Amino acid sequence: MSGASITTGAAAAPAYHKAGSIRRERRWAMIGAYIALAVFVVFFLLPPFHMLVTSLKSSAEIADLSGNPWIVRSPTLEHYWALLNHGSYPIHFRNSVLVTLSVVAITMAISIPAAFALSRMRFWGSTMLATGVFLTYLVPETLLFIPLFQIIGGLGLYNNLWAMVLLYPTLTVPFCTWIMIGYFGSIPKELDEAALIDGANHFQMLWKIFIPVALPGILAATIFAFTVSWAQFLYPMAFLVSSEQMVLTTGIVSDLIRGDTFQWGMIMAGALMAALPPLLVYAFLMDYYIAGLTAGATKG
Amino acid sequence: MAQVSLRRIVKKYEGDVQAVKGIDLEITDQEFVVLVGPSGCGKSTTLRMIAGLEEITDGEIAIGGTVVNDIPPRDRDIAMVFQNYALYPHMTVFENMAFGLTLRKFSKDEIRRRVDNAARILDISPLLDRKPKALSGGQRQRVAMGRAIVRDPKVFLFDEPLSNLDAKLRVQMRTEIKKVHQTVRTTTVYVTHDQVEAMTLADRVVVMNHGVIEQVGPPQELYHNPTTRFVAGFIGSPAMNFIPARLENASGALRLALPEGIVLPVPAGRTQRYAAYAGREVLFGIRPEHLTEEKPTDKANIATFQMRPEVIEPMGMETLVHFWLQGVEVSARLDPAVPAEVGQPLTLAADMNRMHLIDPQTDRVL
Numbered sequence: 065m066s067g068a069s070i071t072t073g074a075a076a077a078p079a080y081h082k083a084g085s086i087r088r089e090r091r092w093a094m095i096g097a098y099i100a101l102a103v104f105v106v107f108f109l110l111p112p113f114h115m116l117v118t119s120l121k122s123s124a125e126i127a128d129l130s131g132n133p134w135i136v137r138s139p140t141l142e143h144y145w146a147l148l149n150h151g152s153y154p155i156h157f158r159n160s161v162l163v164t165l166s167v168v169a170i171t172m173a174i175s176i177p178a179a180f181a182l183s184r185m186r187f188w189g190s191t192m193l194a195t196g197v198f199l200t201y202l203v204p205e206t207l208l209f210i211p212l213f214q215i216i217g218g219l220g221l222y223n224n225l226w227a228m229v230l231l232y233p234t235l236t237v238p239f240c241t242w243i244m245i246g247y248f249g250s251i252p253k254e255l256d257e258a259a260l261i262d263g264a265n266h267f268q269m270l271w272k273i274f275i276p277v278a279l280p281g282i283l284a285a286t287i288f289a290f291t292v293s294w295a296q297f298l299y300p301m302a303f304l305v306s307s308e309q310m311v312l313t314t315g316i317v318s319d320l321i322r323g324d325t326f327q328w329g330m331i332m333a334g335a336l337m338a339a340l341p342p343l344l345v346y347a348f349l350m351d352y353y354i355a356g357l358t359a360g361a362t363k364g
Numbered sequence: 365m366a367q368v369s370l371r372r373i374v375k376k377y378e379g380d381v382q383a384v385k386g387i388d389l390e391i392t393d394q395e396f397v398v399l400v401g402p403s404g405c406g407k408s409t410t411l412r413m414i415a416g417l418e419e420i421t422d423g424e425i426a427i428g429g430t431v432v433n434d435i436p437p438r439d440r441d442i443a444m445v446f447q448n449y450a451l452y453p454h455m456t457v458f459e460n461m462a463f464g465l466t467l468r469k470f471s472k473d474e475i476r477r478r479v480d481n482a483a484r485i486l487d488i489s490p491l492l493d494r495k496p497k498a499l500s501g502g503q504r505q506r507v508a509m510g511r512a513i514v515r516d517p518k519v520f521l522f523d524e525p526l527s528n529l530d531a532k533l534r535v536q537m538r539t540e541i542k543k544v545h546q547t548v549r550t551t552t553v554y555v556t557h558d559q560v561e562a563m564t565l566a567d568r569v570v571v572m573n574h575g576v577i578e579q580v581g582p583p584q585e586l587y588h589n590p591t592t593r594f595v596a597g598f599i600g601s602p603a604m605n606f607i608p609a610r611l612e613n614a615s616g617a618l619r620l621a622l623p624e625g626i627v628l629p630v631p632a633g634r635t636q637r638y639a640a641y642a643g644r645e646v647l648f649g650i651r652p653e654h655l656t657e658e659k660p661t662d663k664a665n666i667a668t669f670q671m672r673p674e675v676i677e678p679m680g681m682e683t684l685v686h687f688w689l690q691g692v693e694v695s696a697r698l699d700p701a702v703p704a705e706v707g708q709p710l711t712l713a714a715d716m717n718r719m720h721l722i723d724p725q726t727d728r729v730l
Contacts, residue, residue, distance in 0.1 A: 254450035257417050262464035262511070263438040272463075276454040 112336070119143055119332035126328050143329035144337070152307045153334055156315030159225055160294060160338070163311055167232040167293040168286055174237050175285060179244035180270060184256065194245055201238035208234070209302045216303055225309045228300060232293045239292075240285035247281025248274075283349050294342055312338045366428040366441075366518035366551045367393050368414060374422035375409050375575075383409045385575040386423065396545050396552045400562035401572035401598070408523055410572070411555045415521050416440050428518050438467075443512035444521040447528060449504045451496040451511075457483075458492040461510045475514075482513040485547060486540070502533045509541070513548060520545075522554040526561065538564060559599050563587070571595045588718075593727040596649050596720055602684065605655065605694045606647045606722065613642040620648050623690035628667040631716050638721060641730060649720035649729070652684065655696040658713045665716045670709050685710070 118126060120139045131137060147153040181187075182194045212231060213222075221227035255277060259269040275282065300314040307319060316334045320327045368391040375384040384406040391397045399407040412418040414425055416437035425432055432440050443464075451460050458479055465475045483489040486506040496504055505525060512520055525541070526534045542565055545552055556562055562569045563583040571578040571586065571594070579586060579595045590596035596604050609620040611630070618630035618638055628648075630638060658668055671694075677684040683698045696712050704710050721730040 252448055252450060254446040254448055255452065257415075257437075258444065258446060258450040258511075259452075259463070260417070260437045261415060261442060261444045262515075263467040265436075265438065268467065273452055277452070 112339070115332040115336055118328055119336055121329060123327070123329050143333040147330055147334050147337070152310075152315065152319055155308055156310050156312045156319075157338070159310065159315075160312040161341075163225060163228045163232070164290060164293040164341075166229045167236060168289045170229065170233050171236040171240050171289040172282070172286060174233065175240040175244055176275065176282065177270075178237075178241045179248050180274065182241070183245045183248040184253070194242075197238050197245075198242045201235075201242065205235060205298055209298060212299075213302065222303060223305045223309055225304070225311075227303050228293075228296070228311065231299050231303070232296060235296070236289040236292050240289055243288070244278070244281050244285050247284070248278055251277055287345060287349055290345055291342055294338075367391060367426075368519055368551060368553065369426040370410070370414070370423070371426075372423040373410065373413060373420060373425065375406070375413060375418060376421040383575055384413070387572075387575075387577050389570060389577065389580065391551060391553065393551055394549045396554065396565060396567045397570060398554045398556060398562040398566035398568075399570045399572055400556055400559055401578075403557060405572040406575040407555045407557075407570075407572050411521055411523055411553060414519070414553060415442055415444050441515075441518045442521055443515045443517040443519075444523065445505075445508045445512050445525045447524040449496070449508040449528075451504055451507055453496050456493050456495055457488065457499070457507050457510075460496070460507055461492075461514050464511065464515045478514040478516070479510070482510040485513065485544060486510050501529050502537060505529065505537055506540070509544065513544065516548075516550075518551065520550050520552040520554075522552065522556075524556055525554075526556070526558075534561075541565060560601060563599065569599075571598060573598075589729075590720065591729050593647065593649070593722045593729070596722065596729060600651055602652050602695050602697075604649050604651045604720070605692075606649050607689055607692055607694060608724075609646055609648040611638060611641050611644055611646050611721065613639075618642060620646075622648065622669075623692070626669045626671075626689070628669065628714060628716060629665075630719075631665040633717075638730060641721070641723070645724060646730070647722040647724050649722055650714055651718065652695040652697045654715040654718040655694070655712055656715075657698045657702040658711045666713045667716050668711050668713050670711050672707050672709055673704050674706060676704055676706055 114134070117134060117136055120136045120141070122138065122140050122142060125131075125137060178197070182190055182197070212234075216222055216227050216231070219227075219230075221230065251274070255273055256269050259273040260266075264272065295313065296311075297313045300311050304310050304314060307315065310318065312334070316331060316338065320331045320334065368389075370387055370389040372386045372388060373384055374382065374386050376382050387406075387410065389397075399410060401407050409418060413420050414427070416432065416435065420433055427440055427442070452463065455463065461479045461482060462475045465478060470478075479492070480489070483492060486509060488503060488506050488510060491499060491503060491507070496507065499507065505528075508525070522541070526537050529537060538561060541554075545565075554561075554565060563586075566583055568580060569583055569586050570580045573594050578598075579591050581589075583599075586595060586599045590599060593606070597606065607622055609622045612619050612621055616635075617632065618635050620628045620630060622628065658666075671687045671689075673685045673687055675686040677686070678700060680700065683700045683702065683704060685696045685698055685704050687694055687696075698704060702710075722728065723730055
């Protein structure tokens with residue numbers, strides 16, 4: 065409703081005019097927000113939609129450039145079927161799950177105690193260490209993989225899946241530690257102290273009081289570690305060469321592109337299925353994720 | 365039996381900041397001792413050292429005769445109530461209260477019995493299944509106290525437990541804490557910056573300032589016989605008036621010459637005590653409640669003088685009158701029936717038996 069329509073008596077007009085202008089401003093802000101969001105949604109959701117459409121077409125239909133590329137004329141699940149039953153897609157999927165779960169576990173095992181120590185215990189150089197942890201995260205992995213190649217080679221882990229379990233934490237641990245330092249700092253110190261006085265040792269305090277209370281922050285870090293490990297491309301590209309050692313990101317590219325032959329249907333189907341686990345993790349943990357990222361932004 | 369002994373306790377922080385400068389204190393079994401003082405006076409640090417949450421730089425703390433300097437908090441057999449309650453948010457009230465007992469491997473029946481008993485004392489039995497976020501501030505405070513009571517520790521430590529409550533609830537919980545102590549009789553150390561809390565709760569009050577103990581004594585003792593200017597000014601509300609004066613000897617009798625020509629006679633009984641200070645500048649300390657309207661029943665040693673009120677605050681049960689003597693604010697407490705008006709002359713009566721003289725050089729009460 066516009067402000068003008070509720071303006072009644074002349075005496076009351078200025079007050080109503082003011083109220084109306086606030087309402088009008090709000091309405092324009094809403095319209096602006098919806099337009100911006102619509103553009104955003106179209107921009108980001110069209111590619112996955114195109115992937116879905118392509119994955120449901122037969123190879124012949126994909127190659128046929130005469131029709132509207134956004135419409136599936138005769139939908140088929142043949143690419144999905146082929147991926148899951150022939151070839152090494154299931155192996156890559158299993159490898160990705162193995163690597164990701166291991167990396168998340170290792171990251172949490174290192175980051176939680178590290179973040180706890182850096183946010184809670186006052187010791188010489190703790191502030192500097194906390195900054196240092198973050199700075200390591202800023203070193204780009206493209207710079208690191210050459211020296212890492214020597215290390216991995218020296219350890220005899222070249223073309224070995226478990227090298228990834230060793231490498232990914234160099235990316236996840238610093239960032240996870242850093243966001244958890246922030247979250248842990250927002251938890252009142254008195255909680256740990258109360259637990260210590262109640263009779264807990266440091267381990268019990270951490271396990272029974274601190275971690276349950278810090279769960280939103282820990283889950284936010286977990287989601288991050290999961291996403292980074294699942295989507296990591298450079299390290300598996302550099303260190304894994306045989307198909308049975310590969311993870312999804314490189315496996316799809318190397319197995320489904322032969323020379324200049326792109327098996328588009330299978331590539332799209334494979335990529336869509338590969339995107340499913342992070343999607344599920346986000347969907348279930350989104351609320352925690354946001355709580356974790358915004359903690360400490362406001363008091364209370 | 366749990367007495368708490370502090371012997372020459374020192375706490376230094378990085379950069380040689382001394383928070384506590386060598387204090388001695390003996391707290392007897394079942395005693396309720398309140399540490400009171402302005403922020404930064406070292407009272408909380410002292411409490412946290414007793415709890416084992418802060419390391420002691422120097423000195424010795426003993427609980428129940430055992431030196432606990434190197435004993436972690438969990439083995440000191442103490443319980444602490446924090447200012448922000450520090451309830452475990454993911455546990456129910458019952459689990460919060462039972463946590464310490466579970467860690468100490470008490471039987472389920474014993475835990476249930478103790479929690480029920482504490483809940484009854486604190487009137488929180490219907491809340492046992494709730495999570496802390498579903499409780500009001502006062503209820504949370506009770507749970508925090510319950511968590512301490514179930515442990516049946518040697519010593520209770522309270523760190524400004526009422527500061528987060530509104531004024532009305534604070535008074536209510538104050539009474540509650542006193543009642544609980546009268547029931548369980550556990551040795552208690554209580555920290556607050558509120559002198560009213562200190563006065564109402566304590567068997568003995570420890571007034572601290574700048575990391576040292578200014579004075580220790582029962583509340584009435586501190587009120588009537590403060591030994592330093594700080595204690596005299598800190599205990600009592602509104603605070604004691606300190607008026608610069610000159611102690612004069614007028615043919616054997618002492619009198620105080622105040623600014624603006626006011627002269628007040630010193631009671632004969634105190635002549636000997638102050639004789640040595642005759643001719644010196646002193647601070648004349650008198651509480652507002654001992655500076656009142658002139659009454660027909662006034663007895664000996666009441667000195668009267670005239671002044672003009674500059675601010676009048678009617679409080680209902682009393683009226684506070686403020687005036688300035690050479691830049692020094694002076695407050696008086698009057699019967700609300702007295703017709704005081706701003707700028708109009710008013711005769712005040714000072715009860716000279718209740719006065720204090722303070723040496724401005726040493727800040728000690730003479």
